[in-house]
Amino acid sequence: MSNIITMIAPVNIAVIKYWGKRNEELILPLNDSVSVTLNANVMCAKTTVCVSPNFLEDEIWLNGAKESFTNQRLQNCLKEIKSRAAVERSVDDIFLTWKVHICSENNFPTAAGLASSAAGYACLVSALAKAYKIKSDVSSIARLGSGSACRSVYGGFVRWHAGVESDGSDSIAVQIANKSHWPEMSALILVVGDTQKKISSSKGMKLSVETSDLFQFRVQNCVPKRVEEICKAITTKDFVKFAEITMKDSNQFHAICLDSYPPITYMTDTSYKIIEMIHKYNNIHPKIKIAYTFDAGPNACLYLLEEEVPKILSLIQHIFPTSTPDKFITGLPIQHEKIDTDLIKIFSQPHQKDLLKYVIHTKIGDGPTEVIDGSHLLNECGWPTNLH
Amino acid sequence: MSNIITMIAPVNIAVIKYWGKRNEELILPLNDSVSVTLNANVMCAKTTVCVSPNFLEDEIWLNGAKESFTNQRLQNCLKEIKSRAAVERSVDDIFLTWKVHICSENNFPTAAGLASSAAGYACLVSALAKAYKIKSDVSSIARLGSGSACRSVYGGFVRWHAGVESDGSDSIAVQIANKSHWPEMSALILVVGDTQKKISSSKGMKLSVETSDLFQFRVQNCVPKRVEEICKAITTKDFVKFAEITMKDSNQFHAICLDSYPPITYMTDTSYKIIEMIHKYNNIHPKIKIAYTFDAGPNACLYLLEEEVPKILSLIQHIFPTSTPDKFITGLPIQHEKIDTDLIKIFSQPHQKDLLKYVIHTKIGDGPTEVIDGSHLLNECGWPTNLH
Known part of the structure; x- marks a missing residue:
């Protein structure tokens, strides 16, 4: 299947902290933050996305367990990806009606203050963006999943601009310098x-x-x-x-x-x-x-x-x-x-x-990258290869 | 000897904290603070002061050990007591030339965040004030020993006014309410x-x-x-x-x-x-x-x-x-x-x-009180009754 995409995305650890939102739903911060993106070969989220006319519903598996797709943040990310794809006319209209299967895992403990949600949503959104062939910046979409995820969309040193617009259109991540700038x-x-x-x-x-x-x-x-x-x-x-x-x-x-x-x-x-x-x-x-x-x-x-x-x-x-x-x-x-x-x-x-x-x-490391060795987390029918 | 005075003084625990000085030497704070004075029968400093023409030099014993009298804060307190006594003409001029022996102890561990220096200096200054027959407020003198000591000069609820004067004359403690106001x-x-x-x-x-x-x-x-x-x-x-x-x-x-x-x-x-x-x-x-x-x-x-x-x-x-x-x-x-x-x-x-x-x-408790049962920490010759 050509509609299967697997990516890995790095964690990032902030040096100027994000703490406090100006908009809870759009996850807009009250202040700019700055982070360093870490090597994804060491710590990463890995996500496989599959879009297919054969699927009956959107489904997601996280760290080996089926999760509900009704999660508002997840819904917001997928909705925004599709709407961006429609604007960019990057895929056929019919493709936008197909359901998606997502399987994601971290190679480190979740929710222990190790930025797992940042890597997770950056990976999810990058993989979806690839599947829907989106060309524009997707940091603002990753932000809808988990605020700090927008910073994991880029490698090196990254600044997340709080922005001032009420729709969050200017609350995006920008690379300050890539990893080669300061490889030590x-x-x-x-x-x-x-x-x-x-x-x-x-x-x-x-x-x-x-x-x-x-x-x-x-x-x-x-x-x-x-x-x-x-x-x-x-x-x-x-x-x-x-x-x-x-x-x-x-x-x-x-x-x-x-x-x-x-x-x-x-x-x-x-x-x-x-x-x-x-x-x-x-x-x-x-x-x-x-x-x-x-x-x-x-x-x-x-x-x-x-x-x-x-x-x-x-x-x-x-x-x-x-x-x-x-x-x-x-x-x-x-x-x-x-x-x-x-x-x-x-x-x-x-x-x-x-x-x-x-x-x-x-x-220090790069942003999300596609996994091209075929080690997908979903099989050719779009089901998890490994469930706990 | 009539010139021997023993007092006990309470600890106080702030509810609005004192943290930061506007003058290091005079111990003038940057903000007002508020405290509760605790029952001196439970936790207290006890100090005996003896003023005598027989002493060759000022001497002090703290918690059973001889300490140097050159401590600037201690010197400042004694100097200010004598100068106040001179202004009030509360003792004969000759009395002001005599040397003093001081013996003090706490009934709880020192320097463990239990306000031991507050009780200690409030006690020292109150005992000296009594020995030198000073009638005016001595909280500003206790303050010269340890900032928060000024609050232990009063019982009940106490406010230490930061004051604005550069000489610290208005940086004094004032009782908000005595212990009977809220005895529970x-x-x-x-x-x-x-x-x-x-x-x-x-x-x-x-x-x-x-x-x-x-x-x-x-x-x-x-x-x-x-x-x-x-x-x-x-x-x-x-x-x-x-x-x-x-x-x-x-x-x-x-x-x-x-x-x-x-x-x-x-x-x-x-x-x-x-x-x-x-x-x-x-x-x-x-x-x-x-x-x-x-x-x-x-x-x-x-x-x-x-x-x-x-x-x-x-x-x-x-x-x-x-x-x-x-x-x-x-x-x-x-x-x-x-x-x-x-x-x-x-x-x-x-x-x-x-x-x-x-x-x-x-x-909640009272301010410093005189011990009248004769259990002085200095004997009739002005030497500690109990050394470690």
Whole structure:
């Protein structure tokens, strides 16, 4: 069948956080945000879309389980794809009447603050866009699925413009620089726990908008300055500035969560131990070497340049001992380095075992790409190849 | 000897937090703060002051150990007491030339976020004021020792006016209402850990003033409104309003700490578990029953009316099990109540053992009072009766 398309899409981790909507239904944010797209070969969503006259209804399978297609966000994405295809006259009218089967999975835990919905909706919308032969920017369609998904539609460094239009037409993602601009940019995801988070991002940000007295000040006064500064830091490859703004914005986002009522807490004692380690590490160097950022969960994403990776990984292994050393570091291969004994002296005793479950080593990456090896998640009849 | 004076002074726990100075030396705050003074029979500082022509030098002993008298804050307090005495002509000129011995101790762990320096300096200054027969308000002198000490100079509910004068003459504490106004007001101190805190309040607030982008907004826009509202809630005995503002201001203070760079964290996972418990408890009642507040440490202070004490204590014992049940609840006696089985069902399983070390049950209390039973901390020659 020619109407089967499979794509993978990357996660992105924001350095200027998206928190708070100006329109709940259209998922329009109150402030611009900036993110780094990570290598999709390490962490990705994979989605197969099949459009066929043989299907009786639209159906979707997520991570091996059938889900209802009545989900409003999903409906909005499909509706907008078809309407865009009609405007662009990219497919025959009859094609628009056929039903669609969608099968999607993530290769990492969902809803644990690891941007799974961003990768998921970016993948879904990119695959649909390919199937419906849409040529224009689809970041605003991915946004209808999950706000931050619009940023995963591009690789490298991406800015999501909040926009001002009430229909959301100018609330789109734009690439600041592609991955080749700063290929040394690396990331380490420190997985603290893969349990479901307590309060969803959607509910959390709504609560912050409604109850945090500090929220509006952040949106109006702090974020605009930071966005300009970090875009400049990216274009000039000023790592120190990039890192400082990233850490400050992560902390401010969590400060806003804490200022909400009742307060929202995503970080745990282990998260704070990571923060402490990074500041200590930076303090013993003449310049900032590593930045941390935390999304709506306890896991850290560290941004650092390639050359620093072996050293900090050896330190992490020392400070956060594990009982499964062979499974502790995953993702891209690294050169193992023996820990610097001078470094150990500066740091305190190791913490108790297994505060960190594992570490994912990855890098800056490209946007969604088509999978052409034929490894579709739907078979030739349009049914899942692998159900749990 | 007639020149020996012993006093006890209470701790106070702020409901609108003091965080940030406009003058480091004079300890002038950037915003008004409001506190509740707690019963000095439960938690107090006790100080004996002796002024004698026989002493060769000023000397001080704190919690059983000799300390240097060169401490600038201590010097400032003594200097100001003597200058006030000179203005009031309250003692003979020769008396002002005599040296002083001071011995002070707290009946609770110091520097663990339990307002020990507030009680300590309020006690020291009150005892000196008594020895030097000063009649005027001494809250501005206590303030020179430790900002929040000025609030422990009065009982009941106290407002510390930030003032506007550069010499600090209008930065004084004023009683909003005495303890008889709202005698049902009770407090439970949940001691999470009595370890020394990581960063002192002084250093922490300086860092916030210098680095938090949200700080000025809090000081200028949030606190003034809250101070007026909580003063009104106190005078009208509106517990619900009092509790809501108290919780919001505690959270905002810690949000500002987190927004500082590097971020400051005083609360721990256990602190957040307490917050979660209180919101859950309040949610199952038609009206807010309990407020939490956290100073620069992980311990909680819960404010609640007397009638609620047995019920929440039984719940705390259930949710935070202890391996030392006979030492778990200290302070004022309580009526034991069997835990409500309906209440248990609503709450999750108990947490692991010993997250809380112990609980102090106390109430609203009076300001500093003289100890007249002769149990001085200095003997008739002016030397400590009990050294470690």
